[in-house]
Every structure is written in C-alpha cells, then in structure tokens.
Amino acid sequence: MKQPPGRLQRELRQRRPFVSVSDEAAVAILRTADVVRRFYGEVLAPFEITLPQYNVLRILRGAGDAGLPTLDVAARLIESAPGITLMMDRLFKRGWVRRRRARADRRQILCYLTAEGATLLEQIDTPFDAAHARVMGGMTARDCRTVIRLLERVRQAHSSPD
C-alpha cells in the first residue's frame, strides 16, 4: 500500500518529505492542474487559440444572441476584470467576438460570438471533446467521481459565501 519513496517526491527531486499529507495533496493538485492545462493547450495549439480564450468563446456561445456583459464572462472564469478586457480585445481583433454597449445599462459592454467565432468553435468541438476522453488517462468513471467529490469539498472549504 505504501509505495516506498513516494513518487511525487521523486518527481520534485525533493530531499525532505512533505510536512503532511495535506501539503502533499496540495502539491499534487497544483502539478496535476499544470499537466491538464498543458494537455488541453496542446489540443488547442493547432487552432492557435489558448485554453482561456477557448473558454471565453464557449461561454459566449452559451450566451447566444443575448450576449453577455464583460464582467459576467470574467465571473465564469477564474479571471479578474482587467484580464478579461485584454483577452476580449484579442478575440475581437481576431474577429471571433463582437461588442456593443448595453442600452439598458450604459456601463455594460455586451459581448457576442461572431459567426466566424462560431465556425471556429465547431471545428474545435470534435477534437476537444475527444480529448476529454483522454485527459483523465487510466481513471475509471468511478475514480473521476471520487476526485470530483473530494475536490469539491476542498473548494467548498475555501469558498466565500457563494
């Protein structure tokens, strides 16, 4: 049950053991996230689009004709306000996003997916969905559900009111 030197530890080439399992789990989460991010990045690379950009486009597709205020897009990502403005600028320059000031609340900028953006997403959908099947590697559906449940608990413990 107890694998001798600890694989993660060897991975990091650390000399000292982890302070606690808590510590080790946190590092495992951070490093696995990097692996996952890189994996999706490679899937998207041929389309010259990054994972956060792809996520924004998918969010806008979900919003449909109603569009979505800039900060609502940010709220659905990890991202804070300033980052989303820049990213939206890039997506706009590439012709995938359109923006218009909201009539109802003139402070808001509504963002929409363009037809070009929708076409791009359609091209990406198939390889991307196929990637989902590979991202968790050798894990069973049951393992995935366990991870989902446990990590949910971690996030919950750190969550603001929500």
Added chain:
Amino acid sequence: MKQPPGRLQRELRQRRPFVSVSDEAAVAILRTADVVRRFYGEVLAPFEITLPQYNVLRILRGAGDAGLPTLDVAARLIESAPGITLMMDRLFKRGWVRRRRARADRRQILCYLTAEGATLLEQIDTPFDAAHARVMGGMTARDCRTVIRLLERVRQAHSSPD
C-alpha cells in the same frame, strides 16, 4: 448517488452539463488548483513574495552551500527556462539570492540562497506550515491520500519517459 444539478456546474453557471465525468474532473482539478494557489498566495502576501518565488527560495535552501544551476531550479518547478531567469533576477535584486558561474562547467550559473534569504524563509516557515493544515479544509488524511493516489495516476498517464 447522483447529485441533482451538480455543484461545479452551478459554480460555473453553465447551461449545458459536462460532456463526461472525465471533463468534469478536469475542470474540478483546474478550479481547485486556482483556489489552492490563491490560498497560498494570501498566506505569502504579507511577506511580499509570490508562491513561485517562495518555492525557488526553498529549493535553494535545500541545495545548501553547493548551490544549484539555474535550469535545475527550473526543473523542480513547473517553470520553463526563460521564466526562471527573470525570477532569479528579481530574487537577486531583493538580496535573497546570489549567483556565480560554475568553475566545472562554465555554461552553468550556480544559484545560492543568501543569509537574508534564509532569514526570510525562517520567518515564513511557521505561518506557511500552519497553512498546510488548513489548505485541504475538511478533508481527512485518508481523503488526502486518495486524492494523491488518483491524481498521481492522471499525471502518470501524461508523463513523458521521466
């Protein structure tokens, strides 16, 4: 067994369900990593140091008087080569790191923790180790070990020769 709307899904305010549990697990990993990163970031904020910087200093402390070539430091982080140069520059300017060209292999730059760097780390150690106890929130040691084991399998599936 099947929780009705899915908490993560609600978190993301997505309309459509995840394509698969694989998909959902990947998103859970990415979002939890962000939570963990932010948590450690807040612990370190009073010391005006970032998590990656702190990791570099700890690696150099581990290396001791022998020091460590720049790219060896990078190898122990997620980080690729160019990033480590900049970060080391910043740590040098702050007086926490010292550098010297290796005599044995004149291509290498050996990096060392300075006495000031060591003092800083000592100040951070206690609050940081205390944070380890909180980072995994309500999870038991057993849960942590489960997460460690499952995520290890995910990384393994994506690993290069190693």
Added chain:
DNA sequence: GGAATTTAATTGACATATAAACTATTCACA
C-alpha cells in the same frame, strides 16, 4: 433633486508562463 456610494469597465504596473531565436560552452566521435 442632488450628493455620496456603488458598480462596470478600463488603464497601468508588475509577475508568471511559454515559444522561438540566439550566444557561449561542452561533448561526441570520426
């Protein structure tokens, strides 16, 4: 109705990241 507050978004400054191109040094091996 109008001053104070809040909210949506942007700007500027800085830290991480990654890819590509480059310099300097070392190594492999014919």
Added chain:
DNA sequence: TGTGAATAGTTTATATGTCAATTAAATTCC
C-alpha cells in the same frame, strides 16, 4: 583533434493573471 551536435542560459515576443487607481454610469438615500 577538430567539427558538428547537444546543453545552459538569456533575450524577445506574446498571453495570462493580479493589484491599485481611474472613468463613467447607475443607485441610494436624505
């Protein structure tokens, strides 16, 4: 031994992410 390949590190360019300050519009509340 000497040339071509590999390695260590930096530079440049671009993208993501965060904080603090700012602008403009909407809301609160006397």
